[in-house]
Every structure is written in C-alpha cells, then in structure tokens.
Amino acid sequence: MTSASIKQAAWTHGLGVELETPSWSALRQGFYTTVRPSSGSTFGWVHFVIPTPVIVDGNRLRAVTAWIRYAAGSSAKITNFHVYDGEKKIAGFDGLALNANAISNDTRSVPGGPAVLWGTAISLGVQFSGNGPNDYVQFVSAGIDFYN
Structure with missing residues (x-):
C-alpha cells in the first residue's frame, strides 16, 4: 500500500x-484513561470507535493501518487487537503479549486494505494477572490510516 498516499x-x-x-x-483524565480490572474478571475487551471517513472526494477509502497508543503495568498485557468495519472483522491479531511501561505505539497492517463501508472500530483484549497495583492499562488514543 506504499504506492498510494x-x-x-x-x-x-x-x-x-x-x-x-x-x-x-x-x-478518565485529560491525558488518558486508566483501566483496571475487577477482582472477579481479569480478562475483557475494550473498544474504540474510530471516526470513519468512508468516502472522500468521491472515492471510497480503504483501511490500511490501525494504531493504538498506550502504557501498561507489569501485570497487564494486550492479547488481542481486532479491527472492525461495521459487523465485519477486517483484521484480527490474537495471542499477543503487548506490554509497555512507558507510553508506546503499536501498529498493525489491515490485510488487503479493504474499502470501508459502515464505520470502524478497534477492539482490544486485555489480560490482567489479578487486581494489584501493576494491573492497569493507560489508553492514550487509537486510530486508523485511510488511503484511496
């Protein structure tokens, strides 16, 4: 997808x-949201609704790259990174162990750069080891790059 801008x-x-x-x-604070588990549930999903320009200048756009910006405590990790267009999963990355003690970016290519039709979202599976002081994820932002 590098030939297009x-x-x-x-x-x-x-x-x-x-x-x-x-x-x-x-x-929720001005710079990020800190997510912590409950004592009864140490795995779950968080979701980001991404503003989606489906058509620009008469051209339907394609989702090419998805991003998250986050930091995590030492007892937390992001295990799944899914990208959706409406009800259709257009990218799924499972079995991950994303953990960064300082704010970091993680980037995922959307296979085939599909045209977007209905609105996009990023869903992240998060695993905590318990509910101690290092069981947290700080979500700064999430986004998608769209190409013609």
Missing part, C-alpha cells in the same frame, strides 16, 4: 474508550 488519518482520544466488562473501572 494517505488520504485521512482518523483517531480518537483514550477518554472515549468503552469497557465491555461493566465491573472494570475507567479513570
């Missing part, structure tokens, strides 16, 4: 993260 990059701030597990906590 990026048309749009759409990001959302970590303040907009949605928790699938209602017992988890989310401390």
Whole structure:
C-alpha cells in the first residue's frame, strides 16, 4: 500500500474508550484513561470507535493501518487487537503479549486494505494477572490510516 498516499488519518482520544466488562473501572483524565480490572474478571475487551471517513472526494477509502497508543503495568498485557468495519472483522491479531511501561505505539497492517463501508472500530483484549497495583492499562488514543 506504499504506492498510494494517505488520504485521512482518523483517531480518537483514550477518554472515549468503552469497557465491555461493566465491573472494570475507567479513570478518565485529560491525558488518558486508566483501566483496571475487577477482582472477579481479569480478562475483557475494550473498544474504540474510530471516526470513519468512508468516502472522500468521491472515492471510497480503504483501511490500511490501525494504531493504538498506550502504557501498561507489569501485570497487564494486550492479547488481542481486532479491527472492525461495521459487523465485519477486517483484521484480527490474537495471542499477543503487548506490554509497555512507558507510553508506546503499536501498529498493525489491515490485510488487503479493504474499502470501508459502515464505520470502524478497534477492539482490544486485555489480560490482567489479578487486581494489584501493576494491573492497569493507560489508553492514550487509537486510530486508523485511510488511503484511496
């Protein structure tokens, strides 16, 4: 996909993260959201709704690269990174062990750079070892690069 140039990059701030597990906590601060598990649930999903420009200048855009910006405590890791267009999963990366003690980026190519039709989202599976002081993830932002 390097022969084409990026048309749009759409990001959302970590303040907009949605928790699938209602017992988890989310401390929303100006610079990120800190997610912590509950004592009863140490694996769950968090979701980012990405603003999606599906058509620009009469051309349908393609999702090419998905990004997250985060930091995690030593007892937490991101194990799954999924990208959706509406109800269709357009990329899925499982069996990961993403952990960064300082704010870092993780980038994933969307296979085939599919045209987007319905609106995109990034879903992340998060695994905690328990609910101690190092069981947290700080989500700064998430985004997708769109090409013609």
